[in-house]
Amino acid sequence: MQRRRRLSAITALGVIASLIVPVTATAPPAAAAPAGSKKVIANLFEWNWTSVASECRTTLGPKGYGWVQVSPPQEHVRGSQWWVAYQPVSYRIESRKGTRAQFKSMVDACHAAGVKVVVDAVVNHMSGQDNGGTGWAGSSYGHYNYPGIYQTQDFHHCGRNGGDDIANYNDRWEVQNCELVNLADLKTESDYVRTRIAGYLNDLLSLGVDGFRMDASKHMPAADIAAIKGKLSRSAYVVQEVIHGAGEPIQPGEYTGNGDVHEFRYGKDLARVFRSEKLAYLRNFGEGWGHLPSGSAAVFVDNHDTQRDVGGVLTYRDRGVYALANAFMLGWPYGSPTVMSSYTFSQRDQGPPQDGSGRTLDATCYSGWECEHRWPAIANMVGFRNATEGAGVxxxxxxxxxxxxxxxxxxxxxxxxxxxxxxxxxxxxxxxxxxxxxxxxxxxxxxxxxxxxxxxxxxxxxxxxxxxxxxxxxxxxxxxxx
CATH class of the missing domain: 2.60.40.1180 (Golgi alpha-mannosidase II)
Structure with a gap:
C-alpha cells in the first residue's frame, strides 16, 4: 500500500511536538555523559565561532556529542549567500564567522567540554568569480590569481565543452580536471599545490583542530588526497565528500583508504522508506543495501547540500518524521552519524542570519536557527548511541x-x-x-x-x-x- 505523507497532520500531533520541542530539564554535566566511545558529530552549519564555543559548553558536551563540524573558516569571497564560504580567496583564518583568535578560543572551549572539532576544508578549488575582487579579510584576488599563494599555472584549465566546466560525470578525467561550476580547480597533482594545502591544514592543526571534512573530494583523485594527508604534521580524522552516482566511474569506495567517506545514499534511502515504503525494510539497512562498509561510512539524514535539493531527503521541515529518522540513525549501528543543525531558509542560496556587513549573527535557537541537534528525540538519542557503541542488533x-x-x-x-x-x-x-x-x-x-x-x-x-x-x-x- 502506498503510504501517505501528511506534514500538516504530523505538525498538529501533540505527541510529535514532544519530539522536537525542548523540555525544561537540567542537563547533566559533561562528565556525566554515558560511558563509551563518542562518535556522533553535530554539524553546526554556518554558526559563528562564539556561538559554537557556547554550544559546546552548554549542549554538545553535556549531551554526549563527540565532535562538532564547523563550516569553512578561511577567508572567502564577499556576499550574503551560504556558498560564499566555499569560495576561498586565501588561507587566512578570518571569515564572516569570526577571527583567528575567536576560532582558537572556540576550539579550546569545545575541547574543555569534551568535544573534538572537525573543520569543513575547501581544498579542491578557490573562487569562481571571473572578475576577482577583495575577500572578506581584505585580500585581493583574481579567478586564477591569489597573490602569494597561487597563480594560473597552479590550476587546471581543461578546455572542454567550450570552457572549463564539468559536463560529463561519466568521464573520470573531466570530473577531476575541469571546473565545478566555474570554481578555479587546483592542480592537486602538483607538489607545490599539495604543500600549500597541507600548510593550511597544518595551521588548523596547530590551533587544535582534530579532523577535516574534505569538501569536493570526488573532484580530486584519491591518491592526491593521500599525498596531502601524508604532509600533515600529526594524525587527524578525515572524512571525504564523495557523492555516489550510479554507473559513474568515480565511486566512494575508492577513497576509503584515506579515511571515512560520506554515504549519500543513506539519507536518500531513509527518506524514501519513511515517506513511501515500509520501515520493515530497514532490517538490514546499510551494507545490506549496497552502502559502504560500516567502518568507513559517515552517515546523515541530511546535510547542508542535500537539504537544498527539494524532495531528495528529509529535512527540518518534515518535523516529526525527521526526528524519527534521526532517532533511527542514532539507534542503528551502521556508520558514524552526523546530526545536521540548520538555519531557517526559504530560498536555496539564502545565507545564515547576518548583520548589514554580512557578519554571521550569534545563533539563537528557534529564532532563525532550527537547532535540530537540540530536539529531544535527537539530542537524547546521542546518549543511546554512546551507551550502545559496539553492540550488535x-x-x-x-x-x-x-x-x-x-x-x-x-x-x-x-x-x-x-x-x-x-x-x-x-x-x-x-x-x-x-x-x-x-x-x-x-x-x-x-x-x-x-x-x-x-x-x-x-x-x-x-x-x-x-x-x-x-x-x-x-x-x-x-x-x-x-
Missing part, C-alpha cells in the same frame, strides 16, 4: 509494515511506530537487565532521574507499553534510574 521485530523494534545486545532498545494508529497492548523483549529506564525519546535523564516517562523492564527482559502513532520509545543502560 538483536531481537528484531516488525509488523510487516511500519512498526519496528530492536535491541542493541543488552545495552539498549528502540521501537519506532510510524503507522497512522497507536500500537497498544504489546510487550517488547529487550534483553536488558531488570530495572526502571528513562524513555529518552520523551525525557531527559540526569542525576538518576528522568524528566519524562519511565519504562519498567521485568526480570525476564520484557516491558509493556503503548506507542502512539508516529512516535517511538528508546531506553538504554546509560539512562537506568537508581
Amino acid at each position: 538483536a531481537n528484531w521485530y516488525d509488523n510487516g509494515n511500519n512498526h519496528i523494534a530492536f535491541s542493541r545486545a543488552g545495552r539498549g532498545y528502540l521501537t519506532v511506530n510510524d503507522e497512522d494508529y497507536a500500537i497498544t497492548g504489546r510487550s517488547y523483549y529487550t534483553g536488558l537487565p531488570a530495572g526502571r529506564y528513562c524513555d529518552v525519546i520523551h525525557g531527559t535523564f540526569g542525576n538518576g532521574t528522568c524528566s519524562g516517562p519511565v519504562i519498567t523492564v521485568d526480570g525476564n527482559g520484557w516491558f509493556a507499553a503503548d506507542v502512539p502513532a508516529h512516535d517511538a520509545i528508546a531506553i538504554h543502560a546509560g539512562a537506568r534510574l537508581s
Whole structure:
C-alpha cells in the first residue's frame, strides 16, 4: 500500500511536538555523559565561532556529542549567500564567522567540554568569480590569481565543452580536471599545490583542530588526497565528500583508504522508506543495501547540500518524521552519524542570519536557527548511541509494515511506530537487565532521574507499553534510574 505523507497532520500531533520541542530539564554535566566511545558529530552549519564555543559548553558536551563540524573558516569571497564560504580567496583564518583568535578560543572551549572539532576544508578549488575582487579579510584576488599563494599555472584549465566546466560525470578525467561550476580547480597533482594545502591544514592543526571534512573530494583523485594527508604534521580524522552516482566511474569506495567517506545514499534511502515504503525494510539497512562498509561510512539524514535539493531527503521541515529518522540513525549501528543543525531558509542560496556587513549573527535557537541537534528525540538519542557503541542488533521485530523494534545486545532498545494508529497492548523483549529506564525519546535523564516517562523492564527482559502513532520509545543502560 502506498503510504501517505501528511506534514500538516504530523505538525498538529501533540505527541510529535514532544519530539522536537525542548523540555525544561537540567542537563547533566559533561562528565556525566554515558560511558563509551563518542562518535556522533553535530554539524553546526554556518554558526559563528562564539556561538559554537557556547554550544559546546552548554549542549554538545553535556549531551554526549563527540565532535562538532564547523563550516569553512578561511577567508572567502564577499556576499550574503551560504556558498560564499566555499569560495576561498586565501588561507587566512578570518571569515564572516569570526577571527583567528575567536576560532582558537572556540576550539579550546569545545575541547574543555569534551568535544573534538572537525573543520569543513575547501581544498579542491578557490573562487569562481571571473572578475576577482577583495575577500572578506581584505585580500585581493583574481579567478586564477591569489597573490602569494597561487597563480594560473597552479590550476587546471581543461578546455572542454567550450570552457572549463564539468559536463560529463561519466568521464573520470573531466570530473577531476575541469571546473565545478566555474570554481578555479587546483592542480592537486602538483607538489607545490599539495604543500600549500597541507600548510593550511597544518595551521588548523596547530590551533587544535582534530579532523577535516574534505569538501569536493570526488573532484580530486584519491591518491592526491593521500599525498596531502601524508604532509600533515600529526594524525587527524578525515572524512571525504564523495557523492555516489550510479554507473559513474568515480565511486566512494575508492577513497576509503584515506579515511571515512560520506554515504549519500543513506539519507536518500531513509527518506524514501519513511515517506513511501515500509520501515520493515530497514532490517538490514546499510551494507545490506549496497552502502559502504560500516567502518568507513559517515552517515546523515541530511546535510547542508542535500537539504537544498527539494524532495531528495528529509529535512527540518518534515518535523516529526525527521526526528524519527534521526532517532533511527542514532539507534542503528551502521556508520558514524552526523546530526545536521540548520538555519531557517526559504530560498536555496539564502545565507545564515547576518548583520548589514554580512557578519554571521550569534545563533539563537528557534529564532532563525532550527537547532535540530537540540530536539529531544535527537539530542537524547546521542546518549543511546554512546551507551550502545559496539553492540550488535538483536531481537528484531516488525509488523510487516511500519512498526519496528530492536535491541542493541543488552545495552539498549528502540521501537519506532510510524503507522497512522497507536500500537497498544504489546510487550517488547529487550534483553536488558531488570530495572526502571528513562524513555529518552520523551525525557531527559540526569542525576538518576528522568524528566519524562519511565519504562519498567521485568526480570525476564520484557516491558509493556503503548506507542502512539508516529512516535517511538528508546531506553538504554546509560539512562537506568537508581
